[in-house]
Amino acid sequence: MLRWPLVRALRFDVFGGPEVLKVEDVETPSPHAGQVLVQIHAGGLNFADTERRRGLYSSDTPLPDTSGFEGAGVVFALGQGVDEAWLKRRVAFIAPRAHAEFCVVPVGKLIPLPDSVDFITGAAFPVQALTAWHVLHTLGHVKAKETVLVHSAAGGVGQLLVQLAQEAGARVIGSVSRDAKQERTRADAVLTRGPGFVERLRELAPDGVDLLLEGIGAEVAGEALQCLRPLGRWVTFGTASGPPAPLALEALYEKSISVAAFWLRTDLPTEIAAQAAREIVARVDDGSLQLEITTGPLEDAARAHRRLEGGLTTGKWVLRIQ
Numbered sequence: 001m002l003r004w005p006l007v008r009a010l011r012f013d014v015f016g017g018p019e020v021l022k023v024e025d026v027e028t029p030s031p032h033a034g035q036v037l038v039q040i041h042a043g044g045l046n047f048a049d050t051e052r053r054r055g056l057y058s059s060d061t062p063l064p065d066t067s068g069f070e071g072a073g074v075v076f077a078l079g080q081g082v083d084e085a086w087l088k089r090r091v092a093f094i095a096p097r098a099h100a101e102f103c104v105v106p107v108g109k110l111i112p113l114p115d116s117v118d119f120i121t122g123a124a125f126p127v128q129a130l131t132a133w134h135v136l137h138t139l140g141h142v143k144a145k146e147t148v149l150v151h152s153a154a155g156g157v158g159q160l161l162v163q164l165a166q167e168a169g170a171r172v173i174g175s176v177s178r179d180a181k182q183e184r185t186r187a188d189a190v191l192t193r194g195p196g197f198v199e200r201l202r203e204l205a206p207d208g209v210d211l212l213l214e215g216i217g218a219e220v221a222g223e224a225l226q227c228l229r230p231l232g233r234w235v236t237f238g239t240a241s242g243p244p245a246p247l248a249l250e251a252l253y254e255k256s257i258s259v260a261a262f263w264l265r266t267d268l269p270t271e272i273a274a275q276a277a278r279e280i281v282a283r284v285d286d287g288s289l290q291l292e293i294t295t296g297p298l299e300d301a302a303r304a305h306r307r308l309e310g311g312l313t314t315g316k317w318v319l320r321i322q
């Protein structure tokens with residue numbers, strides 16, 4: 001029997017602006033077979049949370065609903081068939097409805113947290129760092145000495161892409177939407193997007209870049225092919241500025257361009273997913289992957305959403321829950 005029949009959760013009854021978010025009590029969920037109940041200490045905020053709140057994310061959002069896709073905490077109860085070794089373990093996880101004091105998580109979505117990694121950090125990396133890893137390695141096949149263009153290089157995924165690409169030996173050109181963000185990325189060169197972007201990029205990479213990584217969509221998709229060199233690769237992983245215009249496949253022939261799209265919810269082969277998690281946790285643990293984290297209480301989530309979708313944040317925003 002749980003000591004907490006009701007738990008605090010960040011809820012929305014209707015789709016809309018940040019003002020629809022409210023903290024209220026809901027019934028504690030129960031773990032079913034193959035699931036655990038996690039007592040959450042911190043929840044990571046992602047751009048997808050703002051899309052889900054607006055009703056733009058996917059069709060599987062029932063209303064009313066609880067926000068959140070990732071968190072970190074302690075395994076509190078086990079569903080049927082789950083190995084008892086999970087009980088009381090410190091974990092990070094990816095699962096919907098994570099912005100609450102308790103969340104049900106399928107055991108396959110748990111990431112054991114080393115003791116050296118605190119819960120705030122644990123809630124900051126799962127979605128963005130695993131996305132960055134797969135975009136860069138699983139799909140981007142980055143190689144040493146290549147030139148990589150990372151759009152929104154001061155954002156959550158962007159900052160991690162920059163570090164992982166540099167670790168792989170690539171030269172990284174980052175883009176940001178405003179000059180003030182330039183100092184919030186470690187890219188080797190930084191450009192503010194806007195008029196003349198392609199020409200300014202060509203001054204840094206006269207033939208174009210080998211690899212273009214972007215989660216912006218409409219704003220940058222129209223110029224993407226001009227940014228790439230022959231045999232270049234373009235990996236798209238989001239549409240923060242809205243969906244891009246349809247891409248004509250014939251447009252790819254001239255420079256023999258490859259295009260790939262990534263979504264973390266894809267049912268990836270187990271070994272590929274597990275290896276990415278191992279690689280990321282090792283780098284978070286030894287400090288070689290640095291996270292810029294801003295924290296705020298669950299009650300302040302509407303302000304965090306407003307800043308995130310206004311393009312005003314850099315790095316990661318984590319909600320403190322316990």
Ligand SMILES: NC(=O)c1ccc[n+]([C@@H]2O[C@H](COP(=O)([O-])OP(=O)(O)OC[C@H]3O[C@@H](n4cnc5c(N)ncnc54)[C@H](OP(=O)(O)O)[C@@H]3O)[C@@H](O)[C@H]2O)c1
Pocket residue numbers: 045046047048127128131151152153154155156157158175176177178181215216219237238239240241242262263264265308309310311313314315316
């Ligand atoms: N495919 C996946 O599984 C997956 C997983 C995680 C994230 N994503 C996507 O990756 C992108 C980045 O996510 P994030 O979590 O890193 O969020 P984030 O930290 O908020 O970064 C998003 C960046 O996008 C830019 N941006 C925000 N609103 C914009 C707008 N209206 N128009 C143009 N640019 C805008 C901003 O950078 P600038 O101001 O510098 O441009 C911002 O830093 C999002 O599209 C997100 O949905 C996808």
